[in-house]
Amino acid sequence: MCYNRNKKSNYLIFQKNERVIHIKKALIIGAGPAGISASLYLARSNKADVTVVFSGKSALEKAEKIENYFGFAQPVSGKELLENGIAGAKRLGVKFVEEEIIGLQLSPDFKYETITPHGSETYDTVLIATGANRTTPKIKGIKEFEGRGISYCAVCDSFFYKGKPVAVIGSGEYALHEAMTLINTASSVTILTNGEEMKTAVPDNIPIIKDKILEISGENKVSRVIFENGESLDTAGVFIAIGTAGSTDLARKIGAETDGNKIFVDKNMSTNLPGLYAAGDCTGGLLQVSKAVADGAAAAMSMISFLK
Numbered sequence: 001m002c003y004n005r006n007k008k009s010n011y012l013i014f015q016k017n018e019r020v021i022h023i024k025k026a027l028i029i030g031a032g033p034a035g036i037s038a039s040l041y042l043a044r045s046n047k048a049d050v051t052v053v054f055s056g057k058s059a060l061e062k063a064e065k066i067e068n069y070f071g072f073a074q075p076v077s078g079k080e081l082l083e084n085g086i087a088g089a090k091r092l093g094v095k096f097v098e099e100e101i102i103g104l105q106l107s108p109d110f111k112y113e114t115i116t117p118h119g120s121e122t123y124d125t126v127l128i129a130t131g132a133n134r135t136t137p138k139i140k141g142i143k144e145f146e147g148r149g150i151s152y153c154a155v156c157d158s159f160f161y162k163g164k165p166v167a168v169i170g171s172g173e174y175a176l177h178e179a180m181t182l183i184n185t186a187s188s189v190t191i192l193t194n195g196e197e198m199k200t201a202v203p204d205n206i207p208i209i210k211d212k213i214l215e216i217s218g219e220n221k222v223s224r225v226i227f228e229n230g231e232s233l234d235t236a237g238v239f240i241a242i243g244t245a246g247s248t249d250l251a252r253k254i255g256a257e258t259d260g261n262k263i264f265v266d267k268n269m270s271t272n273l274p275g276l277y278a279a280g281d282c283t284g285g286l287l288q289v290s291k292a293v294a295d296g297a298a299a300a301m302s303m304i305s306f307l308k
């Protein structure tokens with residue numbers, strides 16, 4: 001048997017007696033209980049190369065003691081439970097990569113392309129297991145103006161701000177990505193770090209304001225951002241892009257249905273897009289390890305059927 005890596009298709013191709021077997025690629029975004037549970041089933045199915053990409057902490061790492069999960073005579077720390085899960089997945093050949101997923105793109109042949117600060121990769125199937133959505137910053141005006149000038153998705157809403165000035169709140173790669181999306185349609189884009197240092201280089205045509213924000217104000221819709229130092233910035237829209245892209249940010253941008261801050265899935269954890277699944281806290285319901293693990297297993301079974 002011989003094999004070679006086909007650079008064009010990115011697949012490992014084995015040739016034996018003239019037979020060519022394409023090894024498919026499965027991506028799991030998130031190394032929490034949902035993502036790791038899914039990776040175990042996928043790895044054992046031998047249907048795909050399995051990669052788990054993660055950035056930031058799993059909610060489980062913050063749990064001091066877990067005593068409502070099956071199999072432990074004594075309480076176990078969330079950190080230990082997670083480390084054991086990752087070690088088990090690695091033993092089965094799952095690859096773990098620490099990288100922020102900023103966005104996903106669907107190609108015409110229904111392959112999924114990741115957008116990361118360092119490039120992109122193509123996968124046959126993807127599971128979003130990125131946990132509960134990140135919290136919205138506690139700035140006066142954000143909740144009041146949601147849908148009236150406050151947005152969480154540049155790709156979805158940039159059209160509404162054609163030729164108008166907009167601002168992006170955030171200080172990382174995700175904020176920059178949103179700003180770069182908006183710059184194509186808006187008259188100007190300003191990044192507001194709200195007291196943080198900018199963590200990535202920003203092109204000169206995108207000004208940065210580091211002052212702390214007091215409130216977002218307007219009449220019926222957003223018209224300005226007021227800073228604690230008394231200065232203000234006129235803007236037609238404010239895009240929230242703090243930290244990493246949240247679950248619904250990723251889903252919405254690629255066209256998967258969401259329901260509030262949850263990704264909408266059926267009982268097999270399938271989204272409305274073929275080959276795209278979601279599991280764990282990002283799908284709502286019981287926000288517990290047992291449910292995340294069960295979701296991950298169900299999603300993996302669906303992904304295995306899809307790959308077949």
Ligand SMILES: Cc1cc2nc3c(=O)[nH]c(=O)nc-3n(C[C@H](O)[C@H](O)[C@H](O)COP(=O)(O)OP(=O)(O)OC[C@H]3O[C@@H](n4cnc5c(N)ncnc54)[C@H](O)[C@@H]3O)c2cc1C
Binds near residue numbers: 031099281
């Ligand atoms: C303080 C605390 C105590 C808890 N106590 C209990 C308890 O006693 N019992 C119990 O059952 N449950 C408890 N929970 C809840 C439990 O931890 C969660 O339900 C569970 O971790 C959800 O798993 P998940 O895989 O869906 O998401 P998470 O565990 O949150 O994992 C999400 C993963 O997604 C990754 N990620 C997110 N965005 C991106 C991105 N853009 N790119 C790449 N990676 C990304 C993160 O790095 C992380 O690896 C507790 C939670 C907290 C916070």
